[in-house]
Amino acid sequence: MMAFSIHSPNFSTYFLLICSSLFGVSFQETRVSTKNMKFQLNSGDSIPAVGFGTFLIEDTELVHNILDTALSVGYRLIDTAAYYENEEAIGKALKVLLPKYNLTRSDIFITTKLHPSNRGEKAYEGLQQSLRYLDCEYIDLYLLHWPGVDGENLTRSEVKKSRDDGWQQLVRGKKDGLTRNIGVSNYNIRHLTALLKNNHGIRPALNQVEWHPEYHQNEVLEFCQREGIVLQAYSSLGGTGNTDLMGNPKVKKIAEKLGKTPAQILLRWALQQNVAIIPKARSKEHMEQNIDLNFNIPEADMNILSNFERKKYDWDPDTVA
Numbered sequence: 184m185m186a187f188s189i190h191s192p193n194f195s196t197y198f199l200l201i202c203s204s205l206f207g208v209s210f211q212e213t214r215v216s217t218k219n220m221k222f223q224l225n226s227g228d229s230i231p232a233v234g235f236g237t238f239l240i241e242d243t244e245l246v247h248n249i250l251d252t253a254l255s256v257g258y259r260l261i262d263t264a265a266y267y268e269n270e271e272a273i274g275k276a277l278k279v280l281l282p283k284y285n286l287t288r289s290d291i292f293i294t295t296k297l298h299p300s301n302r303g304e305k306a307y308e309g310l311q312q313s314l315r316y317l318d319c320e321y322i323d324l325y326l327l328h329w330p331g332v333d334g335e336n337l338t339r340s341e342v343k344k345s346r347d348d349g350w351q352q353l354v355r356g357k358k359d360g361l362t363r364n365i366g367v368s369n370y371n372i373r374h375l376t377a378l379l380k381n382n383h384g385i386r387p388a389l390n391q392v393e394w395h396p397e398y399h400q401n402e403v404l405e406f407c408q409r410e411g412i413v414l415q416a417y418s419s420l421g422g423t424g425n426t427d428l429m430g431n432p433k434v435k436k437i438a439e440k441l442g443k444t445p446a447q448i449l450l451r452w453a454l455q456q457n458v459a460i461i462p463k464a465r466s467k468e469h470m471e472q473n474i475d476l477n478f479n480i481p482e483a484d485m486n487i488l489s490n491f492e493r494k495k496y497d498w499d500p501d502t503v504a
C-alpha cells in the first residue's frame with residue numbers, strides 16, 4: 184500500500200466506514216475534501232480530521248475575529264484548553280458566530296482539556312468549569328492535558344494515582360453527559376498501556392501529541408491505531424514563532440515540486456498517515472492553506488519527511504512516571 188498504509192484492521196474499518204458512508208469514496212482517492220474529512224472515534228462519534236488550534240489566542244476581540252475567519256473558511260473543530268485561558272472568549276464568540284454562519288452547536292466540534300496543574304479528583308470540577316466558560320451544554324471531547332501534575336512535586340505512585348483518579352472523573356463526566364468523548368494528550372505507550380488496563384469502563388477516544396517530521400513516534404501511532412485510538416497531532420508546523428520545519432530545505436523542495444506551501448506539506452504528511460491535525464493560524468491566507476490538503480505526497484517524499492533528525496519542541500511526557 185502507498186503512503187496511506189493503515190496498520191490496523193480496527194482503524195481501517197473505522198476510517199473506511201466514515202469515508203465510504205459519508206462520502207462514498209476512499210481517502211486514498213483524495214476526492215474527499217479535507218474540509219469534510221472525518222475520523223471515526225471508538226465511541227461511534229466522528230471528529231473532523233482538520234481542526235483549528237487556539238493556543239496563545241487569548242484576547243476576547245482577537246478570539247472573536249479569528250474564529251469568525253476560521254468558521255468562514257470551513258473549520259468545524261475548535262481545539263482549546265483550560266490552560267489557554269480563552270474558553271470564555273470562545274464561548275462568547277460562538278454565541279454570535281454560530282447564528283452568523285447558520286450553524287448550530289452540533290455542527291461544530293469542541294475539544295478542551297483539564298488544566299495540567301489540576302489533580303486527579305479535580306478533573307470533574309475542571310470539566311464543569313470548562314462547560315461554564317464555553318457556555319455550552321456539552322463538550323465534544325475532553326482530554327487529560329498532561330500525564331503528570333504540573334507544578335507539584337509528587338512521588339511516582341502519587342502521579343500514577345492522580346492520573347487514574349483523573350480518568351475516573353472523566354468517565355463520570357461522560358456518563359453524566361457533560362462530554363461526549365474523553366481522551367488524553369501527551370500520553371506515551373507506557374501511559375496508554377496503563378490506562379487501557381484500568382480504564383474504568385471507557386477507553387480513550389483520542390491521544391493528542393506533538394507530531395511533525397522531527398518528532399513522530401511511529402510506535403505510538405501503531406499502538407493507537409491498533410487500539411482504535413485516533414492520534415491527533417499538535418505543533419505540526421513546529422509551533423508559534425518556530426520556522427525551522429517550514430524553512431527546512433527538504434520540506435521546501437518537496438513543496439516546490441508539488442506546487443504547495445511548506446505548511447501544506449507538513450500537514451498533509453500527518454494526514455496521509457491518518458493522523459488528525461489542529462494547526463493554528465492568525466491570517467486567513469494561512470487558514471485557507473491549512474485546510475486545503477487535497478493532494479498526495481508521493482511515497483518517496485513521504486519517506487524523506489519521515490526520516491528527519493529527531494528534535495522535540497514541546498514538553499516531554501517520557502519524563503513523567
Ligand SMILES: NC(=O)c1ccc[n+]([C@@H]2O[C@H](COP(=O)([O-])OP(=O)(O)OC[C@H]3O[C@@H](n4cnc5c(N)ncnc54)[C@H](OP(=O)(O)O)[C@@H]3O)[C@@H](O)[C@H]2O)c1
Pocket residue numbers: 235236237238239262263328368369391392416417418419420421422423424425429444446447461462463464465466468469470472473497
Ligand atoms: N496538547 C498539548 O499539549 C498541545 C501543545 C501545543 C499545542 N496544542 C494545540 O495544537 C495547536 C497547534 O499547535 P501550535 O499552536 O503549537 O502550532 P502550529 O500549528 O504548529 O504552528 C502555528 C504557527 O504556524 C504559523 N502558521 C500557520 N499556518 C501557516 C502557514 N500556512 N504558513 C506559514 N505559517 C503558518 C502560525 O502563524 P500565524 O498565526 O501568523 O498564521 C503560527 O505561528 C495549538 O494551537 C493548540 O490548540 C496542544
